[in-house]
Structures are given as structure tokens and as C-alpha cells.
Amino acid sequence: MPLATLIHRASLPGPQVSEAQALQWLAEYYGFSGTLQALGSQQDLNYRVDSERGRFVLKVCRGDYALVELQAQHAGLNYLAEHSAIKVPRVISANNGADLLSLQANGETVHVRLLEYIDGQPLTDFDHLGQDVVAWFGRLCGEMDLALAGFDHPGLERTLQWDARHANTLISHLLPVITDAQQRAAISAAAEQAERRLQPLLDKLPVQAIHMDITDDNVVWARDAQRHWQLQGVIDFGDLVRTWRITDLSVTCAALLHHADGDPLVILPAVKAYHAVNPLQYAELQALWPLIVARAAVLVLSGEQQVSIDPTNTYSRDNLSHEWEIFRVATSVPLELMEAAILTAVGQTVPKVEKPEFAPLLPGLVGREFALIDLGVLSPHFEAGNWEQPGIDQRLLTEAAAVHGLAATRYGQYRLSRTRPDSATEPDTFPLHVELRVPAGADVQAPFAGVLKQAANGALQLDGPQFSVRLWGVTPVLEQGVAVDQGQKLGTVTGPLLVQTCRGAELDAPLFCTPSRASAWQALCPSPAMLLGLACDAEPELDAKTLLERRDASFARTQKHYYVDPPRIERGWRNHLIDMQGRSYLDMLNNVAVLGHGHPRMAAVAARQWSLLNTNSRFNYAAVAEFSERLLKLAPKGMDRVFLVNSGSEANDLAIRLAWAYSGGRDMISVLEAYHGWTIGADAVSTSIADNPKALESRPDWVHPVPAPNTYRGEFRGADSAPDYVRSVEHHLQKLAEQKRQLAGFICEPVYGNAGGISLPPGYLPQVYEKVRAQGGVCIADEVQVGYGRMGHFFWGFEEQGVVPDIITMAKGMGNGQPLGAVITRREIAEALEAEGYFFSSAGGSPVSCQIGMAVLDVMEEEKLWENAQVVGGHFKARLEALIDEHPLVGAVHGSGFYLGLELIRNRQTLEPATAETAFLCDRLRELGIFMQPTGDDLNILKIKPPMVTSRQSVDFFVDMLDRVLSEGL
CATH class of the missing domain: 2.70.70 (Glucose Permease (Domain IIA))
Known part of the structure; x- marks a missing residue:
């Protein structure tokens, strides 16, 4: 290997060609004009050309590069166009038919080419790349190598500083460019260790033509309508060479390390994806990580060298931080660990060693x-x-x-x-x-x-x-x-x-x-x-994937689960859930466990009552009376009857039946975008298309939905929009009166829960309640999600509107996870149902449920959870609102206390919902240890309803991670 050539090329600055000179060449040799935009390169000069004929890249390199090498690149592009589905640039011929020009610039020879420009976005500036994108890089690299396996050209036999075969020589030559002795020693030690690991493998590594620069700089992408990244093409074939095949994947994986957040195992999806399309030999798998370490050393040395000889090269200077991060991550773990991780990732085992006959240690x-x-x-x-x-x-x-x-x-x-x-x-x-x-x-x-x-x-x-x-x-x-x-x-x-x-x-x-x-x-x-001499190995646990397969094989799949590949959760504590590997996830959406998970009082109360009695409420026992009395003390004056049931759906279904019995009518007015439950009655008045895409076309004729009084994105906006929304209610009431149909009632969440915790416009419920009652209907406040102190400033959601409903429904946090719901109303409404027969819920109001319900109220008072919802919840909302000024994607923060919604939008004028971005954000938050899900008809609102024990520390962690993900780019 000609050392002098290698060293000479590693020390070349980029060619100096002005925009005026480049425009002159375009006009003279290609016959068109345009505007130029400089593109980054370490040793070449690239201009993007925008012209009436389209968009191109004008590439200029120094004459030190042999023409046959550039011809090999063009031949490779043509070969891939014919033999592969991978999109690559076309070579544009000059007026004289030549695809390569050798010209003079500032007294030096330069080589000039014009290539098709592939529109898209490189991912080099993104801090985080999802596992699917990482896998895409590996798959693309494998497909490229597979396609190039049959390609050959004399220009591939070249001396190139990036060729891993020359890494050790180049590192030794460039080490003096590092002035810091500690950094220099670290690079030297890493390179020597990598070289020792590689030496026994070199004769076993297959050789072929490879691209050798499939990186986040040279692969361009575009997002589709669902915001998924789609590959547009591969550019920059300047490093095309014939060398070890595995070098290609090593270059790709090294580039991924500056997106790794310090974790070198981030490359494993790329390795598995490559291996799936283009199987690697065992020796290649063993060589991969040492080659990555060597590549990292070459990157920092070459980058520092280029900046020292060409300080005006902003591309090289800006890339240095990435290159040092790649080196830091590549040297952060033992080579042996990464070899084992790579081998096990593709189903291989580490090289076997002979196990001796051990004598007992003790x-x-x-x-x-x-x-x-x-x-x-x-x-x-x-x-x-x-x-x-x-x-x-x-x-x-x-x-x-x-x-x-x-x-x-x-x-x-x-x-x-x-x-x-x-x-x-x-x-x-x-x-x-x-x-x-x-x-x-x-x-x-x-x-x-x-x-x-x-x-x-x-x-x-x-x-x-x-x-x-x-x-x-x-x-x-x-x-x-x-x-x-x-x-x-x-x-x-x-x-x-x-x-x-x-x-x-x-x-x-x-x-x-x-x-x-x-x-x-x-x-x-x-x-x-x-x-x-001890059987002390842990028994293997059932993994999450196998468990999910068993669930899907027996548990009706209509009962959905969070996430595509959910972790196995078997334990919880306060506002965290813990998987079987000991990973703790911040639970920011569990509005059932108001006291948090694993509360010892709940365990003790439940165990004690189970040991005594659990039966149905037809028997006479103290707990049902005591719990009913406790609930009535929390209700507005005048409400004096309680029904105990098992769930919010059952509570809302019963409330509708009560409205029917009391009014003598059947027609109900409900609000669009609302969810009230899954029973036939509760589902009938539910209109959320997020829960049921056919909700608007499947309402029975006795349900009359009115527009959602959404002050942020509704038909009428702002705090003074109540009269506009009330007119719709008046319209339906008038139609019913004209048809001589008796109104049964109006059901509404006092704070718009399923739509993201949006407060109703001031004055909306007072006006609606008055008009509904004037027509003989009853007013139902669905407090299943919003009630029970979660809002902080109010115990009931309807208090924010200054109204008193005729019927209150509740569930969710009443039992901290125990099936427990309730309906509170007045005696005359409750007894109206008796004319149609008695009401009975087998488990509703059981001794266990009643004791747990009372214990929840006790703990909420003793641990001051309503106060926590007010104080910590206020801090929470303030921190979320601060994100609006920092991130254009954040449109609004709804709700109060621990009943919040963060709405994400793509445009602050049109309020276009950022649905796909919200889904990505939730998945990314899970990777960072947070459970979060979208809500709202457009699924563009974060459903923030954590346990009421949530601490300020957890709130700050959540908002910090939210800020981080928004900063990564969605």
C-alpha cells in the first residue's frame, strides 16, 4: 500500500472554486443557469443547483484523484440503476456528451461532474433515531452490498483513507494532530486493541465493491402522511471501493453512534436487519465492533486534521462534535461485550471455551x-x-x-x-x-x-x-x-x-x-x-412477547392494550409501574389508581373484609349504609339517594334509565366527542370517534348530539362562546317540542375529559341546565373521569360551572382499581325507577367494595391528595404552558390539577392536529420510562391523568422528558 499516497490524500484541503466560477462552468459546459447553494463535504466542493431544468448537484474534487476512480463511481451508479431498486443519482452529461470534466481553477486541475439531486432530508442533525429507522439503515446497507456484489471496475482498486484496511497506518500517522495527551493516548489504546482483535480474522473477511458511506449524511428521507420516515435515496458514492464487505456496515453503525445517547447497543437493530437480507459470516460478526472502533479513531483524527489545514471548512468543523461523540460511545464498553451482543442479536453464540472440572470453591x-x-x-x-x-x-x-x-x-x-x-x-x-x-x-x-x-x-x-x-x-x-x-x-x-x-x-x-x-x-x-455446587440460577420468566401472544390467543382482542409491544407489568408502587426486569415507568395516565399503586391501606382493608364477608347488597351489613352516607356528604345539598354499581359505564347506563323513568321520555341530548361507556345505553350517548370510528353514524334516533363546546378548536372559540353553543341545544329542544317528543335529559362531562380536559365556556351549563329542566328533562353530570378531587380546585367538575346537576355519575378512582361506581341523585328521581321494577347490581355495593371506597376517601383526606392535586397540579400546568413558547408543536394546555391535556398541532393558525407526532411522542416517552397515551377525536392530545400521589419530582421528570423529545424533532 503506497503510504505516501494515503498520507497525501488525508492532508488535502477542499478545492477553492467560487460561485461565479461554478456558474460560468454550468453555462459554458451544460448550457443552463441557476442559483447555487453550498453543500457540506470534507474534501470535495458540492453545490446544489436550482435551475429551470431541475435541481442538480455540481461536484468538484481535486485533480489528485485519478479519473478512473471517478469513472468507477459513475459506473457504479449506472450498475445500481439497472440491478437494484435503490434510488441513486443519475449522472448528467455535459454538452459534449462527457460525464466528467477536468478543468482549471486557481491554477490547479479539478474534476467537475453534474449529478441528479435527490430531494429529501438527511438525519445527521437529529439527536434520536427510532429503532425502525436504525433498522432501515442496516437493511439498506445489506441491500446495497447485495446489489454491488456483482459489480467490478478498475477504479475500485484505490488507496482511500476511509478504507478500513489502512486504518492502523493512517491512525499512526495522524495521531500527532491531537495535542491533548490524554485524548491521544485514548485513541492510540483503542486503535491498538481493535487491531489485535482484527488480526486473526482478516483472512476470513469477504471482499467486494461497497459504498462505504451509507451514513446519516448520505441517505435522504422524507416523512409520509403518517410522519413515518420513508427512504428517498442514497447519495455520495465518493468512497466506492473494493474492500472487506463488513466495512460497509461498520461505517453505517459508527455513524449511528452519535444518535445513541451513549448506548452503543443502539446499533443492534441495524445489524439484525443487515443480516436478515444479506447474511454475515461469523468472522464478519466478530470483526464488526473492532472495525467500528477503528473507524471512530479515524473519524476524529481525520476531522481534526482537516480543520487544522482548512479552518474555513465549516462542514468538517461542525462534524467534529459528532465524531468525538462516536469515539466516546465506541470506546465506552469492552470490545468483548459488543462482540457478544452482536453475535447474540443474530442468534449466534460467542466462541466456546473448554470448561475445566471445577473444585468446590467452599x-x-x-x-x-x-x-x-x-x-x-x-x-x-x-x-x-x-x-x-x-x-x-x-x-x-x-x-x-x-x-x-x-x-x-x-x-x-x-x-x-x-x-x-x-x-x-x-x-x-x-x-x-x-x-x-x-x-x-x-x-x-x-x-x-x-x-x-x-x-x-x-x-x-x-x-x-x-x-x-x-x-x-x-x-x-x-x-x-x-x-x-x-x-x-x-x-x-x-x-x-x-x-x-x-x-x-x-x-x-x-x-x-x-x-x-x-x-x-x-x-x-x-x-x-x-x-x-449450588442451583442458584434464576428461573426464566415468561417474556412479554410470549405473554402477549397467549393473551391474543384467548382474551378477546377487542379489549385493546397499550403499545404494540407492551412490557410485562406485574407490580406498581405509588405513581410508578414496574416491569419484570425492574424498569420503573412513570404512570401519567392512570386515572383509576388515585392513591397510586400498591397502597398498603387498600391491601389491608381488602384482606380484612374478604376474611369476614363479601356478598351482595341485598343483605343487611353496615358498610353499604356507611359508604352511602359518606358519599352524600360530598354531594350538593338536596341529593339524598345513592346507587352503587361496578363501573362508570354501568353508572351512566343507570343514569339514563333514571332520566327515562323520571321524565317519561326517551330522547337524550349528548355532546359530540364525548365518551360515557360501553353498555348499550352509555354507548348510545357516546360520540367519540377515537373510541368508535362509526360513532356518528350509529347513534339511535333517541340520541341528539350537539356540537362540542370546545373553546380551543370548536366552531366557536374563546371564553365568551357559550351562547353560540347553547343555540344548538335550543335548536334540538325546539325540534323535540315540535314533534311532541318528551325530553328525557342531557348528559355531559362538566370538563371535557375524552377531548383532553377542556373546560366548558363559562355559563354553558347554567344556560343548558335551565332550558333542559324547563322542558321536563333531567341534567346528568358524568363525573367518572373528572370528579373526586382530581381537578384540585374543585371536588366535582360541575362546581367549575357553578351548577348542581340532577344526577351525578362516578367511578374510576372511587375504588383505586376495585370495580366501584355510583350514581347520586334525589329521592324522587331514584324512586321513579321503582315503578319499572327494582334495581340490583350483584357486586355493586358489596362489603369489600364499600370498605375500599371508604378507605379511599380516608387516605385522600389523610394524605392531602386534593391539596396535592391543587399545588403540584398547578406547578404541572405552569411547566407545561412554558413549552408553548419553546415548541411550535405545542398548541395549548387544557384542564387543571391532575386532569390535564396537552394539545399538539402543526399550525397555530389552522390548528391542524399533529396526530402522528403525538403517537411518536408517546412511543418515545415510553422508551424514556414514561407511560403516556393520546386522546381526543384527532388523537393529538396527551391524556395526562396520573395518580393523585404524583410528586413534584415526577412532574418535573415528565416535563423535562417531554421537552427533550420535542427538541429531538418529531
């Missing part, structure tokens, strides 16, 4: 029984948040040892104690070790022959030919650096004993890792069970 305890302590997510040892106490795992272990004599944890059991509430990152919940409690002074012996040393992390480490064992809590009896025979005494136990086994003496393994890295680390740090 010879004096062979055959003794250990108590294996359950520290997992479902452990019965954990309740009421005690897992948050520092040292809880160790305390449980010590207590078990005090009873049983010997105790141990389980290898690979996700630890609940290591979950992290209000965190955007995965917690390191997976233990790569076993912790034991054994008698002090117990002998520890070498399970295999090796060399003993004291590790930097404080462990006593025995390194054998294939395995290393690390021990904490052992006082050695041998000197460091001595050779140890199998079975030789190493020391004695003097404290809590931790045991970890690893493949390789130099592997820097953690004691705990994150769930996404667990399979890779397990391959490198297998269970020490064989050394201990």
Missing part, C-alpha cells in the same frame, strides 16, 4: 443446604415500597442466614431494589454474581489452577487459562502474583461473600448490568453455580 460447605432468597420483582419479601430502603437485599440475606445458617442470592434474577423511579435510563438490575452468607472463617479454595492477584475493584481474582473468578469478602492467605494449584487454599471468608466468574482476566465486568445488556454479559460472565 469445600467445607459441600452438601449443605442454602436458603435461596427471592429478591425479584414479585418477591413476597417486598411490600409498601420497602425495596427502596438502602441495603434491603443484604438485610434480607442476613436475616435468612440467621434462621437457616446459609443463604444466597440468585444469579440472573432481576432485582427490584435496583429499580430507579423517574429515570430515563434502564436500571442495572441484572446481577452477574451471587452473594452469599456463610460462617466467618470458612475456607475458600481455588476451583481451578491459575494466578492470584488483587484486582483494582477490590476483588481477590484468580485467573485461569479460560476463566477468572472474582471474590469479595475473602482475606487471602497467599501473596499476589503467585501461581495457585487447583484445590489450594486461597483465603478465608471474613464478610459478605460475592462470587463472579468471567471469561478472560482483563474483562472489566460490572456486578450488575442493564436488561438490554444481560444476554451479552451472561455469555461473558456465566453463573458461578458450578463453583459453588
Whole structure:
């Protein structure tokens, strides 16, 4: 390899060609004029040309590049146009038919070409790329390599600084450009380690023509109507070369690392997608990460070099931060870990090693029984948040040892104690070790022959030919650096004993890792069970995907679930939900669990009452009377009768029946965009097309919907719009009167819940209630979502309008998840139903439900949850409103307390709903540890109805993450 050529090319500045000169060439050699816009490039000069003939790219490179190399690029473009579906630029011929011109500029030869411009957007400036886009990059890279496998040209045999075959030579030459000694040492060490890993693999790597620059700069995209990214084409074939095939994927993956938010495993979807379309050989999979590390080193060195010789090159200067981020991420984990992660991601296993016959590590305890302590997510040892106490795992272990004599944890059991509430990152919940409690002074012996040393992390480490064992809590009896025979005494136990086994003496393994890295680390740090003679491996849990398949095979799929691939949630605590891997998710939409999840009072009350009695309300027991009395104390004066049911749907259905019985009519007026339940009656008055796309065409003739009094995006807007919306109600009332049809009633959420927590215009309900009552109808306030103190300033939603309804329906938070609903009304309305027969709900008002209902009210008062909704909820709304000035996508913040809606729009004049963006935002928030879902007929409003125990810390975490996602670009 001609070193001088490589070094010369790595030191070239870009050609200096003015816009005037470029326009002159366009006119003289291509016969048209236009306007120019400079495009970035490290060593070339590119102009976008906008002309009457279309849009093109004028590419100018230095004459140092041989013409045959440029001809190879053109031949490659033509080959792909014929043999692939991948969109690539066409080469535009000059007036003389040539597709390549060699011209003079400032006394130097330059090569000039004109290519078709592919419209689209590169993704280099996006901080975050979704897994689907990452996979697209990998699939595209695989398809490109597959297409180019049959292409050849003399110009592909070239000396190119980006060719991984020359990385080590180039790095050695360019290292002096780094003036910081610490940075220089880090680059040198990373490059040397990568080179050592690559050397045994080089002869096994397939060679072919590759693009070698399929990056976020050179792939252009456009969003479709649903805001999904769609590939438009691949540009810039300047690095087309014949080299190792796997180099292409390494370049693509390296470019993805500056979108990784520090996590190198972000590349795995790209690797899996490439492998699916163009299977990689085992040696290529092993070589991939070392090539990425080498690429990262070349990027920073070449970038620093280019800026030093061409300070005016803003493209190179701006890219430096990306390149240093790529290097930081690429060197943040051991090479062995990434090799294992890549192999396991495509269904391969790490290279096997011979496992020796181990001698027992604790010879004096062979055959003794250990108590294996359950520290997992479902452990019965954990309740009421005690897992948050520092040292809880160790305390449980010590207590078990005090009873049983010997105790141990389980290898690979996700630890609940290591979950992290209000965190955007995965917690390191997976233990790569076993912790034991054994008698002090117990002998520890070498399970295999090796060399003993004291590790930097404080462990006593025995390194054998294939395995290393690390021990904490052992006082050695041998000197460091001595050779140890199998079975030789190493020391004695003097404290809590931790045991970890690893493949390789130099592997820097953690004691705990994150769930996404667990399979890779397990391959490198297998269970020490064989050394201990102890069956201490965790039992495999049913994974979320398999569970979902079982659910879909038996549970009617009309009963939807959140997210396409939901995590398995089996535990909750306060305003967080916890999956089986110990990841804590902030619950920002659960308006059922007002007290939060796992409340100990609810568990105690339910257990106590179940142990006594649970039956139906036809029996005479105190709880049903006591709970009814408690509810009436919360109701407006004059309301004196309670019905207890199981749900909001049942409550609203019963309310409609009461209206029918009391009025003698059947016709109901409801409000558009509202949801009242799923029973036949409640569904009939529900008009939300988000819940039922056919809602507006399937209403029975006794339901008369009126326009939603939406002050933000309705037909009439603003605080003074009530009279305009009332006219629609008057119109329907007049029609019913003319048809001599008796009105039964009017049902409405006092705050527009399903539409995003929008307050009704002032004066709307007073006017409507007056007119409905004047025509013999009753007024129903659906408080299922909004009532019970959630708004903070008001206990009932109708209080905001200053009205008193005839019937109040409620459910949701009444039972904190226990099926419990209620209807409160006046005696004369309640007794009107008796003429049609008695009413009965089998489980409504059961002793358990009543006791839980009263306990909810007690806890809400004792823990001042209404005050929390007011204070923290006020802070919440203020922080959300501040986003309006920061992000054009945020249109409005609706509601109050813990009953909020954030409406997303694409245009502040037209209020075009940002439906797709809202869906993307919710999915991205889930990745960051937050459960959120859209609501409203256009599904463009965040449904923010968290448990009423939600803290200021959780609110700030939510808004910070929301701000982050909005800043990433949707």
C-alpha cells in the first residue's frame, strides 16, 4: 500500500472554486443557469443547483484523484440503476456528451461532474433515531452490498483513507494532530486493541465493491402522511471501493453512534436487519465492533486534521462534535461485550471455551443446604415500597442466614431494589454474581489452577487459562502474583461473600448490568453455580412477547392494550409501574389508581373484609349504609339517594334509565366527542370517534348530539362562546317540542375529559341546565373521569360551572382499581325507577367494595391528595404552558390539577392536529420510562391523568422528558 499516497490524500484541503466560477462552468459546459447553494463535504466542493431544468448537484474534487476512480463511481451508479431498486443519482452529461470534466481553477486541475439531486432530508442533525429507522439503515446497507456484489471496475482498486484496511497506518500517522495527551493516548489504546482483535480474522473477511458511506449524511428521507420516515435515496458514492464487505456496515453503525445517547447497543437493530437480507459470516460478526472502533479513531483524527489545514471548512468543523461523540460511545464498553451482543442479536453464540472440572470453591460447605432468597420483582419479601430502603437485599440475606445458617442470592434474577423511579435510563438490575452468607472463617479454595492477584475493584481474582473468578469478602492467605494449584487454599471468608466468574482476566465486568445488556454479559460472565455446587440460577420468566401472544390467543382482542409491544407489568408502587426486569415507568395516565399503586391501606382493608364477608347488597351489613352516607356528604345539598354499581359505564347506563323513568321520555341530548361507556345505553350517548370510528353514524334516533363546546378548536372559540353553543341545544329542544317528543335529559362531562380536559365556556351549563329542566328533562353530570378531587380546585367538575346537576355519575378512582361506581341523585328521581321494577347490581355495593371506597376517601383526606392535586397540579400546568413558547408543536394546555391535556398541532393558525407526532411522542416517552397515551377525536392530545400521589419530582421528570423529545424533532 503506497503510504505516501494515503498520507497525501488525508492532508488535502477542499478545492477553492467560487460561485461565479461554478456558474460560468454550468453555462459554458451544460448550457443552463441557476442559483447555487453550498453543500457540506470534507474534501470535495458540492453545490446544489436550482435551475429551470431541475435541481442538480455540481461536484468538484481535486485533480489528485485519478479519473478512473471517478469513472468507477459513475459506473457504479449506472450498475445500481439497472440491478437494484435503490434510488441513486443519475449522472448528467455535459454538452459534449462527457460525464466528467477536468478543468482549471486557481491554477490547479479539478474534476467537475453534474449529478441528479435527490430531494429529501438527511438525519445527521437529529439527536434520536427510532429503532425502525436504525433498522432501515442496516437493511439498506445489506441491500446495497447485495446489489454491488456483482459489480467490478478498475477504479475500485484505490488507496482511500476511509478504507478500513489502512486504518492502523493512517491512525499512526495522524495521531500527532491531537495535542491533548490524554485524548491521544485514548485513541492510540483503542486503535491498538481493535487491531489485535482484527488480526486473526482478516483472512476470513469477504471482499467486494461497497459504498462505504451509507451514513446519516448520505441517505435522504422524507416523512409520509403518517410522519413515518420513508427512504428517498442514497447519495455520495465518493468512497466506492473494493474492500472487506463488513466495512460497509461498520461505517453505517459508527455513524449511528452519535444518535445513541451513549448506548452503543443502539446499533443492534441495524445489524439484525443487515443480516436478515444479506447474511454475515461469523468472522464478519466478530470483526464488526473492532472495525467500528477503528473507524471512530479515524473519524476524529481525520476531522481534526482537516480543520487544522482548512479552518474555513465549516462542514468538517461542525462534524467534529459528532465524531468525538462516536469515539466516546465506541470506546465506552469492552470490545468483548459488543462482540457478544452482536453475535447474540443474530442468534449466534460467542466462541466456546473448554470448561475445566471445577473444585468446590467452599469445600467445607459441600452438601449443605442454602436458603435461596427471592429478591425479584414479585418477591413476597417486598411490600409498601420497602425495596427502596438502602441495603434491603443484604438485610434480607442476613436475616435468612440467621434462621437457616446459609443463604444466597440468585444469579440472573432481576432485582427490584435496583429499580430507579423517574429515570430515563434502564436500571442495572441484572446481577452477574451471587452473594452469599456463610460462617466467618470458612475456607475458600481455588476451583481451578491459575494466578492470584488483587484486582483494582477490590476483588481477590484468580485467573485461569479460560476463566477468572472474582471474590469479595475473602482475606487471602497467599501473596499476589503467585501461581495457585487447583484445590489450594486461597483465603478465608471474613464478610459478605460475592462470587463472579468471567471469561478472560482483563474483562472489566460490572456486578450488575442493564436488561438490554444481560444476554451479552451472561455469555461473558456465566453463573458461578458450578463453583459453588449450588442451583442458584434464576428461573426464566415468561417474556412479554410470549405473554402477549397467549393473551391474543384467548382474551378477546377487542379489549385493546397499550403499545404494540407492551412490557410485562406485574407490580406498581405509588405513581410508578414496574416491569419484570425492574424498569420503573412513570404512570401519567392512570386515572383509576388515585392513591397510586400498591397502597398498603387498600391491601389491608381488602384482606380484612374478604376474611369476614363479601356478598351482595341485598343483605343487611353496615358498610353499604356507611359508604352511602359518606358519599352524600360530598354531594350538593338536596341529593339524598345513592346507587352503587361496578363501573362508570354501568353508572351512566343507570343514569339514563333514571332520566327515562323520571321524565317519561326517551330522547337524550349528548355532546359530540364525548365518551360515557360501553353498555348499550352509555354507548348510545357516546360520540367519540377515537373510541368508535362509526360513532356518528350509529347513534339511535333517541340520541341528539350537539356540537362540542370546545373553546380551543370548536366552531366557536374563546371564553365568551357559550351562547353560540347553547343555540344548538335550543335548536334540538325546539325540534323535540315540535314533534311532541318528551325530553328525557342531557348528559355531559362538566370538563371535557375524552377531548383532553377542556373546560366548558363559562355559563354553558347554567344556560343548558335551565332550558333542559324547563322542558321536563333531567341534567346528568358524568363525573367518572373528572370528579373526586382530581381537578384540585374543585371536588366535582360541575362546581367549575357553578351548577348542581340532577344526577351525578362516578367511578374510576372511587375504588383505586376495585370495580366501584355510583350514581347520586334525589329521592324522587331514584324512586321513579321503582315503578319499572327494582334495581340490583350483584357486586355493586358489596362489603369489600364499600370498605375500599371508604378507605379511599380516608387516605385522600389523610394524605392531602386534593391539596396535592391543587399545588403540584398547578406547578404541572405552569411547566407545561412554558413549552408553548419553546415548541411550535405545542398548541395549548387544557384542564387543571391532575386532569390535564396537552394539545399538539402543526399550525397555530389552522390548528391542524399533529396526530402522528403525538403517537411518536408517546412511543418515545415510553422508551424514556414514561407511560403516556393520546386522546381526543384527532388523537393529538396527551391524556395526562396520573395518580393523585404524583410528586413534584415526577412532574418535573415528565416535563423535562417531554421537552427533550420535542427538541429531538418529531
